[in-house]
Amino acid sequence: MKTDLVALPIATADGEFIARYSEKGLAELNFPNGRAGLPLGQSAQQHRPAKGGVVPAKIRGWHRVTAKALKAVLDGREPKTLPPLDMAGTAFQKSVWNQMQKISLGKTKSYGEIALAIGKPKAVRAVGGACGANPVPVLVPCHRVLAANNKLGGFGGGLDWKRRLLKHEGIEF
């Protein structure tokens, strides 16, 4: 577990998200309370205000941008600016995440298309895995990635969240 990260809450109409920052940028973003999002085995842990009590101005600035961007997306608008992202992952995963960020709001892509975009057309399932490993949902729109034939596909731990997010963007089934 990453106890070196600074955790800050973001209140939204859909609940309180929790953002975690490293020294380099936004490292993780969690869905409200326990469910959905990442398999962090720490759902029981209360979010602390900050690491040592002091939140660096640098991080406060990022947090403001993050909160704004998050609310924008939940509001069905494209965020103008994003905080620096500090995602830990393999080269493959970063490629996938990078591709996902290129999906404009309100549009969708299939896992197959993502796989093709990173030059590995056959790696469709692996792409799914990378999506599940995405530490920063919403901002990196893993929810905009559907299965082929416009099927909903899956969403680790909280399929209802995927649905809700898509609905916010005007995508129906």
Add this chain to the structure above:
DNA sequence: TCCGTATTGAACT
């Protein structure tokens, strides 16, 4: 090295 996976497309009821 084996297992699970947020897939896919083709073959079979």
Add this chain to the structure above:
DNA sequence: AGTTCAATACGGA
């Protein structure tokens, strides 16, 4: 039209 199945790439144990 719904369901089953094998193939395939990658990460984790």
